[in-house]
Amino acid sequence: MRLRPPGTTKPPGTTKPPGTTKLPRTTKPPRTTKPPGTTKPPILTEVDYLGKVVIYFPSLIHLGYKDGNKGLGFRAAQSKIEVFKDPSGTIVRMDFTHNQEPWKIGQHFYLTFPALSVWQSHPFTPASTPPTSLVPPSHTYIIRARGGETGKLAQLAETAAATGDKATPFTTPVVMLGPYGRSIVDTEASNILAIAGGTGISFTLPAITAALANLSSHTQNIEMVWIIRHVDNLAWIAPELLALRSHLAHVPNYISDRGDGEIEQADKSEMTATTSPSTRFRIHIYVTRGAETKTHIPIPLSSSHTPTTSEKQADISSASSVSSTPTHTPTHSSEIRSLLSPHPDFRVTYLDHLHPDVSSIVADFIDTTVEMGRTRVVGSGPATLGTALRAAVAARNDVGGVWRGEERGDVEFVWDDRLG
Template structure:
């Protein structure tokens, strides 16, 4: 039972008399027990069961965290001591390395695809497996170690009887597990995530587990509350006196408050409610109410405050580091003034419009510590609101020299803050014929590096503004001579061909790199291999493929192929005269070039499987392949399924690294 000896009402009602006790036996997380027991035999046997169940409950919470700690330790050791690939392509890789890569390939094959999309949309099997394991542990050990027995004991100075069962111990068990899960839930939600630091997994990939561990705690808290209500309002006598005395106690009031807070957190985190209240209300209220919930849990049962202290520590650390990051970027000498102060960054904003909406291109240069390729920042636009921030990935590559970094962001304007930003840029643009400037506040960087120093082949697939994530990874691989990537390809899926203007300067620079790219020999990897190792490795092989999904205008400018097919392709042999309606800038960007092609689809989605098959068959000779991608969630589903299917479990061990394909997916788009 959950009793607090410091509560006068509870002490008077407790079947143990602490005031006249000869000695007390200490229990961690529970009131001390009076020994020897002076009650009737049934009550003493019941107390034996109560304290034994509590001891087992504490043991189960420690075991849970020992398992979590052990898994994290194994991941850390694997990251520190994993075998690395030898740089020489012709040298056979070591047995430990091949075993490691075979295990990685098998894991991706079976755990990377998505399952149960109706219940868990856009969620990998690995995440579902972790959730299922956590649910199984909580369920099994909620019932194991419970005393399933009933005692009917007399009530002093009354003709009534109490019915004492293991129901209270069971309710305490699920309550203790809920408390022990709380630090994990908080750790899964923080941006400066300790779990990301230990595992190398970006923090946003923990959001699914954060939501569902929170829901597990919600269910556990309701079970705890309902079952103790049954005990106090039904099984204990006389009523309603026992229940009235019970519900008035301070720790019970705090319990009711905590239950209200966690119910609020659940209801206002539902997608339909978020759409109704707005995402920023969700973020701010979620943070504030979560802190209040932790405080209320502490007030409800301070003997297990260690779990709440750990949770508050993680929450405070995340907020503190967030403030520190902002200060490191924005605190400095103000322009034209002496002394230190807070400086917002002036950014230049350009808008692009097409039938699908508006796109914002934002650029600025600011002197601060560079980020790692693949990381992202949270941007706040003070001209609109200082209370909202959104995550965006820089489409630019961080500098390697000691020069101020230049940020470029490709942002899709939606109904919220980004829509207001586009409207602000458009209204200011009409007043003056130049790029609009607006202040920006950065927080970050967050996430982990997306660079793989061992992958020989790199395929970047981007859908729409997902180009922000794929572009810097691809650019770094193409321009960095030390990069191991030798076969590089960009596939950018856009709705309208005019969308290429979003990354006009970057696309022009990449097309210039195509001049020095090794040509595809007959478009066949076997032919490349037959040409000799010198030609294969003399320079990087790089090509760009643009896929346009909505291009009705091509029907009047491109002759249909003789054989029936769905895709109409404008390759390097096509003439720019086919696009009279496009601006001069777009015509220059889509100008024919070796290893550059544009494919037009008739309002259809491209086949991700054929993209990967073509890349592997036409360019990959040997070595590992990495697929980096970003875009709509449905694109991520297709990519995960295709990559998983191409992973061959046994082939890697035999030395065929073509079946070793990993996937880095990022769904944060502008």
Template sequence: MASLNEVDHQLLPRQHIQDHDSANAVKHYWGYPDRVIPCTNDKGSCEYLDGVYWMHTVSMLYTFIMWAVIGGILLVIVLARLFRPHRKGTGAESQKLKQGFLYRSWRSVASGCRRYLLPESLPRFFPNTTRLQIVILATICVYLTIFSLVGIVYKTWITPVKNSDKFNTRTGLGGFSDRVGALAYALTPLTIALSSRDSILSLLTGVPYQHFNFLHRWTGRIIFIQSFLHTLGWTIIEGKLYQPQPRVYVNFIKQTYMVWGIVAQILITFLYIFSTRWAIRLTGYEFFRKSHYVVAGVYLGACWGHWSKLACWMIAALGIMGIDLGLRILRVCLIHLGYKDGNKGLGFRAITSTVETFNDPSGTIVRLSFTHNHEPWSIGQHFYLTFPALSIWQSHPFTTASVPPTALVQPTHTYIIRARKGETARLAALTQAGSGERRGVCETPVILIGPYGCGVVDTEASNLLGIAGGTGISFTMPIITAALTNPPSLTQNIEMIWIIRHTENLNWIAPELLSLKTRLESCASSVIDEEMPKEGNVGVRRVRGKRFIIRIFVTRSPETISATAQRAQNKTISTKDLEISSASSSVSASPSGNQDLQELLRPHENFSITYLDHTHPNISSIVNDFIDDTVSSGRTQVVASGPAELGTDIRSAVAARNNAGGVWRGDERCDVACVWDDRMG
């Protein structure tokens, strides 16, 4: 094992021109080799060393400042969440009370931020990304750019090479290269934290971990750029500016810490290339996910080997990865370890689930259901599912379409999954092994990991608008159901919008949708209309009890309508018994022979189906109509999930309805929150 002096001598080339053997004393520097005192070299070399060590000291200071700023921001967010002012009173009672200064200030700031930071910008470069995320990324880039350039000694020294007629060119390039390398090291723990499922950032901020993925990708790219600049800088210095060549560069590149540096640069390049969209499409998502995790761990080790004096950043990053992996294993054990059936003792138990497929013009949809005894989750959270019958090496995130139990009963899970390529396609294929009445239905074991994410229910919102596109109903329906069924819920005005391609898509959640439809009667009977004076002698409706409406939009109706109308003539139910509105023309339809679908298509004043001719509903009009026509008091929460384009429209519509000045004046209709989830299953 090498002694300490031997290790130091291995770093002598990295210390440029210092001679430890002739040193009277050494000065210790955190994160850098010790400096020989006094300097016995020529004047230019000594001035250069003064600049190098000063730049290093400033670099360390900047890394500490960066984390002090991050810690300060997180502290402010935590304190704001803990001491957030709440609305006085509940429901209509709050309208009679003058809300306090702090509450109005808080809500005004929140509304103003949503108006300007919620919409998407620069879609060509940042598709489906809010302005808030872009602003955060821009702030990080500006900080790193400024502090990479400030505090650099911009000077050149031409110094003689001993026992030679050649000269070295010494500049501030070495200090700059070390600076970007140090900042890359300091940024690494943040990048790892932004990718963790059990995220400490989510715990502190209340923001679901998946919303950090954008910043994780871009901070990773920033680290790649920094490491490239660091490598390029020292390649120029050791391969060109120092003499004689090629001896200096050969001796430099053979050192152990440089070998690890080359390995680290190769690994970070691999991570960058294989995280691009075209590479993921080429190699598959599972290759990306597993290789990314393994290579990232090896990369952290290589960085540690490259410059162990700053290993603290790599230790922190490895610790975050280890905690995240450990908590995943713990979650699996808590859910699946227990006593097996038949007194077989303690062991691992997979969950038996029922899989049902729906084949319609929009593709194949899988409905997966099971009941298992474990702790309930918060509404809005999701689980990762593994199907051992297909592969134990893959897990996919899905949002459960069921509501967690409030009593001591076993939770029931329901998932609506679109069968695409790969694992979900093979899951749908399992059901084709049956025959007769069981064809399209089968059972398969499931391994459940979770829950992940954060709860999304706003207990102070009086109005709730849920908008779902396709399988996005898995996210919005539990929120709607909880608002209707939980007595403590303060939400009094509820509307559910579901945008589907074909009428047959109603079968995906027919039992749950029928249950919601039965509540329309009880909600309708509890509504009392009153006229409330307003400027211009205009009255608005004050809603007592719960107002609940379901609106379905079918975007590709012509084919479906013609088929169902033809079946109607073959005696299922008369088409004139169904009054279904259409944006283009009034069309009648009938159920497709399925009893649940037939019941769903029965007319009801608060349940409408609108057929659109290969168009999509205007999301801005839906949001505006809900707020203008039905909201008389209280804040509004819009919860939505579906295709990315739907998210773009919803963010824009909600942002336009927010107005900080209106909230300050007491008009809570100008305070509209938005929760978007783009995982559709």
């Protein structure tokens, strides 16, 4: 009701004309609801893409990349994709070259795959080492395909392999952001033990490669331990493992099989090192799945081999590195067969659905190998491996000994920053 000022009255004769009625208030039509499961498609404009570029610009290493004589501009790296399948899942290996500033060993990049989405990126550590000369760096990534973007990447490669030319490797564009993290190289460490589980080898492999290449370092003992599920997983980094085998001490006239199942090995006193004469290098592979994956190629060792504490703790008497004669035709590639050829410093231990005792591995390395100097343990892999390694390293540190000047009790642990 409208209020009149005090003292005013409605003028006489100001009534509504007869026959006039108030019009009803109009109502809005009921709002229609969208069927469940339907969403409005996003509208991508040049502004959206420009915003993405502006966000990434501070670390964008693709701007200004030269492609022949085509001038400057944005150029994504073209990566070759390989897919490895086993009963435990799918692994994707990526290889490409990109002209950029070298990164530091231990750093990682965020990778975006434009063929899938320009809005997602994930952190990955290069399994390759940055160059020391003026050449374009080569990137290698070992990625486990899961349900998200990595799973789509593996599916994209598999689809292309099934429908395209099998003689031509599948390639896809990759955009990098980074590098992030810090260097894990310590040239002052006298002893280096690298332990990786599965795709964690991407973090530890470059550290081992760099230590072997640095002939002026103080490193005396280097050991690489890789825990995998199936022996065929060696194919993920077969070229790199073959290169590492060339750094092992050379054993003249080392014969793996004389035809009667016996193994002949030359005297270890005749071994000559291909690395620095003062550096000892060893590789130990643990295969945790069943014996069906080990019968392709026998891995015999000499009868003088004494099981280490870690082998005893794993209770591997029925599935040791001394394999029986294969029961069916070998199916491994020539690279894996070369890797599995016997060598006293390249050992493969088969654990029948068991896991190695990490604390025993650390203890064996320090007790039987380390004579003096600091020890650095580098690790990457599942969270449970990181927990076990932290406890093992903590148990081997001797604060009192370090105060007395005994560096042998100084054990440092470096874990992959991406994994927490």
